[in-house]
Amino acid sequence: MDFSLxxxxxxxxxxxxxxxxxxxxxxxGSEHLRWSARWSTRENDEEYQFRRRLAAKLGQKGWLxxxxxxxxxxxxxxxxxxxxxxxxxxxxxxxxxxxxxxxxRLVAPAVLKFGTEAQKQEFLPPMLRGEPxxxxxxxxxxxxxxxATCQTKAIRDGDYYIVxxxxxxxxxxxxxxFLWTLVCTNPGGKRHENLGWLYIPANLPGxxxxxxxxxxxxxxxxxxxxxxxxxxxxxxxxxxxxxVANSYLELxxxxxxSVTENPLFKxxxxxxxxxxxxxxxxxxxQDVRDVIADMLIDLDVQRLMGLRNFWHRYVRDPHPxxxxxxLYYQRMVRLRNSERVQxxxxxxxxxxxxxVHEEADFEYTVRAGPGWMHGGGTLDTDRLxxxxxxxxxxxxxxxxxxxV
Amino acid sequence: MDLKLNEDQSMLKKVAGDFLKxxxxxxxxxxxxxxxxxxxxELYKKAATVGWLGMVIPEExxxxxxxxxxxxxxxxxxxxxxxxxxxxxxxxxxxLLILEGGTDAQKKTLIPKICDGSSIIIPAISDDxxxxxxxxxxxxxxxxxxxxxxxGKKRFVFDAExxxxxxxAARTDSGEVALVLVERNAHGVSVQHQRGFMIGAAExxxxxxxxxxxxxxxxxxxxxxxxxRASMKAIPxxxxxxxxxxxxxFEMTNEYTRTRVVFGQPIGRFQRVxxxxxxxxxxxxxxxxxxxxxxxxxxxxxxxxxxxHQAKAVASEAYYQSCNFSHMVFAGPGTDYKHPLMAHSVLAxxxxxxxxxxxxxxxxxxDALYPRRTSxxxxxx
Numbered sequence: 001m002d003f004s005l006x007x008x009x010x011x012x013x014x015x016x017x018x019x020x021x022x023x024x025x026x027x028x029g030s031e032h033l034r035w036s037a038r039w040s041t042r043e044n045d046e047e048y049q050f051r052r053r054l055a056a057k058l059g060q061k062g063w064l065x066x067x068x069x070x071x072x073x074x075x076x077x078x079x080x081x082x083x084x085x086x087x088x089x090x091x092x093x094x095x096x097x098x099x100x101x102x103x104x105r106l107v108a109p110a111v112l113k114f115g116t117e118a119q120k121q122e123f124l125p126p127m128l129r130g131e132p133x134x135x136x137x138x139x140x141x142x143x144x145x146x147x148a149t150c151q152t153k154a155i156r157d158g159d160y161y162i163v164x165x166x167x168x169x170x171x172x173x174x175x176x177x178f179l180w181t182l183v184c185t186n187p188g189g190k191r192h193e194n195l196g197w198l199y200i201p202a203n204l205p206g207x208x209x210x211x212x213x214x215x216x217x218x219x220x221x222x223x224x225x226x227x228x229x230x231x232x233x234x235x236x237x238x239x240x241x242x243x244v245a246n247s248y249l250e251l252x253x254x255x256x257x258s259v260t261e262n263p264l265f266k267x268x269x270x271x272x273x274x275x276x277x278x279x280x281x282x283x284x285x286q287d288v289r290d291v292i293a294d295m296l297i298d299l300d301v302q303r304l305m306g307l308r309n310f311w312h313r314y315v316r317d318p319h320p321x322x323x324x325x326x327l328y329y330q331r332m333v334r335l336r337n338s339e340r341v342q343x344x345x346x347x348x349x350x351x352x353x354x355x356v357h358e359e360a361d362f363e364y365t366v367r368a369g370p371g372w373m374h375g376g377g378t379l380d381t382d383r384l385x386x387x388x389x390x391x392x393x394x395x396x397x398x399x400x401x402x403x404v
Numbered sequence: 405m406d407l408k409l410n411e412d413q414s415m416l417k418k419v420a421g422d423f424l425k426x427x428x429x430x431x432x433x434x435x436x437x438x439x440x441x442x443x444x445x446e447l448y449k450k451a452a453t454v455g456w457l458g459m460v461i462p463e464e465x466x467x468x469x470x471x472x473x474x475x476x477x478x479x480x481x482x483x484x485x486x487x488x489x490x491x492x493x494x495x496x497x498x499x500l501l502i503l504e505g506g507t508d509a510q511k512k513t514l515i516p517k518i519c520d521g522s523s524i525i526i527p528a529i530s531d532d533x534x535x536x537x538x539x540x541x542x543x544x545x546x547x548x549x550x551x552x553x554x555x556g557k558k559r560f561v562f563d564a565e566x567x568x569x570x571x572x573a574a575r576t577d578s579g580e581v582a583l584v585l586v587e588r589n590a591h592g593v594s595v596q597h598q599r600g601f602m603i604g605a606a607e608x609x610x611x612x613x614x615x616x617x618x619x620x621x622x623x624x625x626x627x628x629x630x631x632x633r634a635s636m637k638a639i640p641x642x643x644x645x646x647x648x649x650x651x652x653x654f655e656m657t658n659e660y661t662r663t664r665v666v667f668g669q670p671i672g673r674f675q676r677v678x679x680x681x682x683x684x685x686x687x688x689x690x691x692x693x694x695x696x697x698x699x700x701x702x703x704x705x706x707x708x709x710x711x712x713h714q715a716k717a718v719a720s721e722a723y724y725q726s727c728n729f730s731h732m733v734f735a736g737p738g739t740d741y742k743h744p745l746m747a748h749s750v751l752a753x754x755x756x757x758x759x760x761x762x763x764x765x766x767x768x769x770x771d772a773l774y775p776r777r778t779s780x781x782x783x784x785x
Contacts, residue, residue: 304693393672
């Protein structure tokens with residue numbers, strides 16, 4: 001086995017040197033920026049603009065989607081190259097998949113797999129260039145984790161779908177360009193065979209977006225009131241939406257894996273080394289060290305589960321239950337860490353420090369524990385999916401969808 | 405990056421799995437555990453012929469010269485049994501202790517016999533039942549008659565009953581730790597089987613045992629450093645054994661949820677039951693990947709002390725917790741000593757203590773990563 005993230009073939013080292021030099025040049029001027037979290041409410045406009053410009057520059061080289069075909073704006077590179085890009089940009093505290101606020105990383109693979117040639121040629125190049133901000137718009141007020149119960153209707157009317165309904169708990173504080181949406185294309189049809197995927201331009205008349213102020217930040221409700229969406233935006237064909245969903249929800253549900261580091265732990269250690277209590281630093285206190293030990297173990301297991309899923313995805317051999325297992329574990333770890341920082345820091349854990357990256361902020365960590373347990377389905381949904389993949393109480397095991 | 409077994413490893417895994425199926429099927433192992441039989445001499449000899457003893461030891465000493473990961477693949481398979489016997493103690497830890505601390509003469513005479521199975525040398529390190537580490541060594545080694553005299557009592561020595569000799573840790577006159585070789589049948593050595601919720605442990609007493617100067621390993625006061633170096637290499641193999649045990653528990657528990665019907669449906673349809681299996685999966689996979697990443701570091705020559713401590717803590721807890729979650733699923737029948745789960749349950753408790761508890765290793769992990777600045781707090785707690 002080889003767990004190293006730094007492949008050392010001559011070709012790859014050359015590519016790493018190229019990427020590192022490119023980033024040094026193109027990250028210039030960002031030294032004072034903090035790189036807030038992926039979906040932060042604390043960034044300033046300067047940071048946002050920098051990220052959009054950077055995304056555009058990376059997109060120009062095909063580096064936002066390095067393994068995508070060149071004809072759609074990808075770089076046609078290998079898994080090893082993708083590793084290099086992900087780890088090199090992570091050195092700046094930015095995740096490659098979300099250099100700026102978009103979920104195109106989830107949408108583009110689905111379009112590549114299920115789109116028609118015309119759709120690929122129209123939708124992919126802008127996404128791969130890092131231009132549109134795309135929201136994933138799934139949850140409905142009555143449905144919650146039960147996404148397939150979708151009540152938002154899209155009824156065919158000539159060259160258009162007329163969309164009516166409401167989604168909630170979606171997006172973030174900045175406006176979207178496109179909404180990637182599950183809709184009901186056949187209201188009388190059988191469950192799982194009555195849905196369609198619509199890629200809806202957010203500026204169409206009848207789309208209304210309202211902020212929701214939640215424990216972990218800002219999300220939104222989206223209302224569709226007789227929105228006329230051209231049929232070319234239906235991806236995967238009529239009533240085939242569940243299949244499209246399954247391929248890419250596995251990505252959202254942890255199946256994509258991850259190779260990045262956790263910034264919270266590093267900051268906690270620095271804090272404990274600097275903070276004095278009873279004549280010595282917190283880091284010398286055995287109780288503090290014991291909490292840190294448990295936290296480190298949790299984070300390392302999480303890191304390795306992410307690494308495992310990443311590897312399974314790229315060798316095109318989906319782990320049977322690794323995706324939902326990672327998601328479940330990550331949320332439980334976040335919840336435990338929420339209490340751990342309170343145990344170590346006392347009241348300081350409840351006071352935000354807006355000068356740091358959101359994921360490294362203690363107050364955010366406290367809120368994010370209980371707050372981020374539900375995105376993409378509840379903890380209990382995760383466990384249900386794992387149980388089906390393990391075939392518990394069933395004669396056969398449900399297989400993991402191939403991630404795209 | 406490559407997280408699958410290579411061809412050789414897949415072959416080792418298959419051979420080990422087939423060996424176990426033929427020589428020690430689950431019902432046989434369950435029976436051994438029930439009767440507290442922790443050493444089966446004929447099987448140990450067969451294991452020697454297939455090369456399981458001293459796998460990681462260089463070929464010049466009669467070992468297999470394999471990587472640590474290769475060896476772990478075999479131990480994972482025998483952990484599924486769980487096959488009892490001194491495979492780890494005499495087959496991995498002792499030869500590593502001798503390699504790290506022995507003189508050339510000691511290496512040449514002792515290690516080949518370990519590898520061919522004719523000697524079973526068992527480490528007898530801590531005296532104190534509640535601790536691990538140098539401070540748990542209390543047996544005394546004092547100068548006498550041109551050699552030494554050994555006095556003390558080690559209450560829980562794992563695999564002691566199989567021993568032909570011991571590597572015994574003892575305090576010297578200067579208060580440091582020495583390692584000495586003691587024949588099991590030497591005058592003053594007694595081995596007393598320990599009863600209780602454990603397997604393979606015995607009390608070993610040393611009553612004025614004469615030790616020749618030639619039977620002291622290396623520099624007399626460097627014993628603990630030798631234990632540390634050898635255990636940093638050996639422990640990941642033990643972790644792999646526990647990973648295999650967790651894998652077996654995971655599969656057998658999942659299977660039971662399909663076949664056991666109550667309240668009119670297979671119990672695996674109950675979400676509370678599913679939760680127990682999900683929890684086992686997390687303990688299993690956490691232990692698996694922490695262990696194999698550590699093995700990769702050991703094989704690659706990357707400093708891995710913190711990882712080894714982490715692996716020991718995680719794998720011991722995983723084994724223990726997997727048993728408990730499995731007990732929740734198997735309920736009453738799983739508490740019968742005739743049930744395969746009981747072999748695991750007894751062994752998981754024994755190995756939880758062996759070579760240091762999870763708490764000890766978590767603390768050692770943090771100490772390895774963030775050394776303490778003051779000696780004052782080092783003695784706290």
